[in-house]
Amino acid sequence: xxxxxxxxxxxxxxxxxxxxTCGLSSGSVSTDxxxxxxxxxxxxxxxxxxxxxxxxxxxxxxxxxxxxxGNKAALTITGAQADDESDYYCVLYMGSGFWVFxxxxxxxxL
Amino acid sequence: EVQLLESGGGLVQPxxxxxxxxxxxxxxxxxxxxxxxxxxxxKGLKWVSGISGSGDSTYYADSVKGRFTISRDNSKNTLxxxxxxxxxxxxxxxxxxxxxSIMVRGVLDSWGQGTLVTASS
Numbered sequence: 001x002x003x004x005x006x007x008x009x010x011x012x013x014x015x016x017x018x019x020x021t022c023g024l025s026s027g028s029v030s031t032d033x034x035x036x037x038x039x040x041x042x043x044x045x046x047x048x049x050x051x052x053x054x055x056x057x058x059x060x061x062x063x064x065x066x067x068x069x070g071n072k073a074a075l076t077i078t079g080a081q082a083d084d085e086s087d088y089y090c091v092l093y094m095g096s097g098f099w100v101f102x103x104x105x106x107x108x109x110l
Numbered sequence: 111e112v113q114l115l116e117s118g119g120g121l122v123q124p125x126x127x128x129x130x131x132x133x134x135x136x137x138x139x140x141x142x143x144x145x146x147x148x149x150x151x152x153k154g155l156k157w158v159s160g161i162s163g164s165g166d167s168t169y170y171a172d173s174v175k176g177r178f179t180i181s182r183d184n185s186k187n188t189l190x191x192x193x194x195x196x197x198x199x200x201x202x203x204x205x206x207x208x209x210x211s212i213m214v215r216g217v218l219d220s221w222g223q224g225t226l227v228t229a230s231s
Contacts, residue, residue, distance in 0.1 A: 034216045038155075045205060045224055046155065051217040089155050097169030097214040099145070099157040 002026070004092055006102035012080045012109055020105045021072040022090030028071035033092040035073035037066060040087045040104075049088075050075060077107075085109045112136040112220040114206050119225030126196050126229070132189040132206030132222055140164070140184040143209035145218060146191050148202035148227075158204070159191065163212035174200075196229040203227075 003025035012018035022035055029035055031053045038046035048057040050066035053073065063078045073092075077084055090102045118130040132144070145160040159180040160169045168180050179192040189206050203224040210217040 036217055036219075038221075040155075045221045048219050048221070051210065051219055057219065091155070091157070091218065093216055095215075097160050097167065098171065099160075099218065101147075101155040101157065104154045 002100055004100045004102040006105045009106045016080050017078045020075045020088055022102050023072040029073045036091050037075045038089045080109050082109050114222030116206055116222045116225040119227045121228045122196055123231050124198055124229050127194045130191040130204055134187045139187040141212055143214045144189045145207045147205045147207050150202040160214040162214050169214055198229050200229050
């Protein structure tokens with residue numbers, strides 16, 4: 001069974017830079033998996049930040065960026081702000097019509 | 111602007127049934143595949159099911175296969191999820207999400223606000 005891995009939690013200082021990653025329990029993440037990133041605050045629906053590895057969704061600030069780093073997909077937040085404190089989920093398209101989400105990363109800005 | 115509005119959630123006894131709906135607007139509904147994603151209380155997101163733009167192709171997570179049925183009515187711009195034989199572990203907020211393709215592949219790019227399903231006696 002494929003598992004998509006994310007750091008359970010991360011902390012960043014205001015104004016700092018943080019990189020969250022999205023890996024596979026077996027194998028490497030590539031653009032073929034269409035890695036996407038979503039931001040979710042408690043009680044709210046997910047908000048699409050990045051799709052297809054590095055394409056920012058409409059209205060997303062350019063301090064959010066996506067990439068492939070080594071064998072993982074990555075979400076980098078540059079100049080972190082207080083309202084970036086959220087849960088961040090990645091998802092990979094596994095083929096054959098289904099997706100697998102990572103367990104999410106709880107980002108704290110302090 | 112893409113808008114997705116789920117409805118139909120509620121409290122149901124284990125073993126019961128429920129049908130969720132997702133009304134879509136702001137895009138050509140039949141040109142895009144759609145999916146359902148759920149989130150149990152305090153847990154992460156899990157993909158549940160997907161359907162192509164034409165409705166000809168459907169896909170399910172193993173955990174719901176044989177119990178849930180996804181469908182769509184392109185004349186009404188509405189996506190459905192028929193949930194039968196509900197279990198306590200199906201308790202979750204159910205989101206509909208638009209796929210960035212007519213086929214069930216690639217990117218989930220827009221989300222509804224979700225509807226809560228609670229399977230409990």
